[in-house]
Amino acid sequence: MSDFIWVEKYRPQKIEDCILPDSIKKTFRDFLTAGEIPNLLLSGPPGIGKTTVAKALCKELGADYYVINGSDEGRFLDTVRNNAKNFASTVSLASEASHKVIIIDEADNTTSDVQLSLERLLRSSPQTVDSSSLATIRTRLLLPYIHAAVLLTFLLTKRINQR
């Protein structure tokens, strides 16, 4: 539990504060400039910044976001269906956010019926609802789910001093 608090406390809040390859950082900056985040699938090894980036994009855009954890409640179809549907259909009175984003963390641990249900929800929701899925292992995700999203793979680049 205390690890969790430290990770949250020191999680960068802005894309500028994330350490990322230039090309990926530019892509995120372009989303912010455009004021829109497309459906995104962020994949890469654990601890490389997927959750951080998803939250930072939402915060910087002033979007309302709802996180479903694929290793936890995200494995249960009814829970996901009810919670995601409620989130997508309610109007937030507290904020004037123009976007609603459903973040599916550890998406590779959700079941295929959960993935299909979320895909249907996104297709039938008002255009202001986007999804951002974060996966370590992409192959556990259904193909239609991957095709519906802009795929960004975070690679660990290792600098080798050849001299």
Ligand SMILES: Nc1ncnc2c1ncn2[C@@H]1O[C@H](COP(=O)(O)OP(=O)(O)O)[C@@H](O)[C@H]1O
């Ligand atoms: N690219 C990054 N830039 C800056 N800090 C990072 C980055 N990636 C990870 N971190 C640090 O590591 C912690 C865990 O990262 P997280 O985004 O949860 O990883 P992932 O979701 O890819 O497993 C964050 O709170 C942050 O402090």
Ligand SMILES: [Mg+2]
């Ligand atoms: Mg994560």
